[in-house]
Amino acid sequence: MGTQTILIAVSLSLATLLLIWLSLVMAAAESAVSRVTRSSLNNLILGLQTDNELSQFSRMKRIDKVHKVQSLIIDRHATTGSCAFFRVTSNIFTGVLVACLASLFDLPEWSDLVIGLVFAFIVAFVSVKIRPRVNGARKPLDIMLKHVKVVSFAVKLTPFARSSRSEMMAKSGRDSDLSDDEELEKLQIEQGRAMVDQLVEAGAFDPEISEMLDNVLTLSTTLTREIMVPRTDMICISDETTLSSALKLFSRSGFSRIPVIGDDVDDLKGVLYLKDVVRSIAFDPDSEGRVVAPLAREAVLVPESKPVDDLFHYMQKTRHHVAVVVDEYGGIAGMVTIEDAIEQIVGELEDEHDRIQHEQPQQVGEHEWKLPARTPIAELEELFEIDIDEDDVDTVYGLLTKLLGSVPIVGSSAVTRGLRLTAADAAGRRKKIATIIVEPASQYEAPEELAKEGARESA
Structure with missing residues (x-):
């Protein structure tokens, strides 16, 4: 065997190994792309952003990989089709290269074809049934991150895979941006909601209980x-x-x-x-x-x-x-x-300390009013016959927040247009300001200093 023949044999062998590797990678990615969930990618980005052990360069590099995976699962059908196309193509060319390699040894032509077909069949069997598919199912996110560049390149070379997206979605009735697990969860939620509706119609539950059950089913779709x-x-x-x-x-x-x-x-x-x-x-x-x-x-x-x-x-x-x-x-x-x-x-949780917000303004003194936090500024202007002229806020609560420069708490106060606004009490579990006392500011008080004082108190 001459030197040229040896070089050709080595080149064919290396090309064959490369195609085998590509076939296995595409098989793993084909299995993984349908199982990667959007929530797992979002959680991974959060983990990278809060990992203090990573340098800024490493963090951005890894986040860029995650973004590429996110772009791949936007159209799962197209990505899966591209991976399948390259897997099958790699298997075919693997058989062709092995047949060419066998022909260098002066074997009968029929044996060259048989060797190529058998080798291609073995590679196809391994790529579909053995480890790549298992790894793609068990560690889909790791597989996609490891081979995202190869898969992205395969998707770019097969734009025709996107043309069948609408047809495939129509046949399967699936949303392309859902993984297999998310699609199964969606189906289970729909079945559960239908079952709850049937039980409610049959009178098996009280309306309150049925509402709670329906709320449980919507937790997975509420962000x-x-x-x-x-x-x-x-x-x-x-x-x-x-x-x-x-x-x-x-x-x-x-x-x-x-x-x-x-x-x-x-x-x-x-x-x-x-x-x-x-x-x-x-x-x-x-x-x-x-x-x-x-x-x-x-x-x-x-x-x-x-x-x-x-x-x-x-x-x-x-x-x-x-x-x-x-x-x-x-x-x-x-x-x-x-x-x-x-x-x-x-539903809303309240305890004995939560106060109910007044629905209407109440006059508690000769020139003192207790206003609901959501009272429009126009009503405040009418009560005190003044012009506040605040275009970027609409309520008394918004006005107090703007004056303070921070979220008001009970006791926070500020002065504007000769009026002193004081957060009186809070309502609900979130302790949001419920009522605001509005009264004329004392003539001895400097409005600017009072506003600053209120801001410091709420900070």
Whole structure:
């Protein structure tokens, strides 16, 4: 055998091995792409954004991989079709190359064809039935992240795979952006809801119980962003605040857990617990002047796209009652508690301390009014015969929030146009300001100083 023949044999062997590898990769990806869920990708991005051990370069590189996988599962049918096309093509060319390789040894032509066909069949069998498919089913996310570049390249080379998307969706009746697990869960929810409706019609349950059962079935389709307290309504505390001031804020706000921040809300330092502050002051009264930063516990972060049922089980399992919600860019979107998830099932939760908001303004003094927080500014102008001229807010609560520059709590006050607005009380489990006292400001008070004072009190 000459040198040229040896080089050809080596080249064919390497090409054959490359095609075998490509066939196995495409088989694994074909199985994995239908099992990767959107929630798992969102959770992975959150984990990467909060992993302090990673460098910025490594973090962005891995997040870019996740984004590529997200683009692949937008049209699962097209991605699966591309993987299947390259898997079959690789198997065919593997048989052809093996047949060419066998022809170098001066074997009969029929034996070259038989060897090529048998080898192609073996590779096809292995790629479909053995380890690649198993790994794709057990570790779909790992498979897709490992081979995302190869799969993306295969999808780009097979644009014709997208043309059959509508036809395949019509035949299967499936949404292309759902994984197999998500499709099964959707079917089970629909079946469960139909069963609940039948039981209600048969009189097996009270209307309240049937409503709760229906709420349970909708937990998987309700996202955390729909039940969270938005960042604009969050009560936060600076990491340089003293323990005595923190204790006053706990008392006035009615909350037992408050986020600790640095320069702004996105600079989250942790979560401060009332019981930690009380314990620290009770055992060491001299600690009242210390800052709260050392007592802040590590905050639990959850993505805003997390389904409420997953959120509830996660918080129940980790024994956390409050979590900070982050958006897709890693910024703080809001807060959520385990009670928020429970309320999605049983409805609004209130205790004996919750006050009912007045529906109409009440005059409590000669020139003093108690107004519901949502009273329009126009009504306030009419009561006191003044022109406030605030175009970017519509309610008395919004006006007080704008004057303070932060979320009002009970006792917060500010002055504008000769009127003093004071947050009187809170209502509901979320302790939102329910009523605001409006009265003429004292002629001896400087409006600017009072506004600053109120802002400091609510900070």
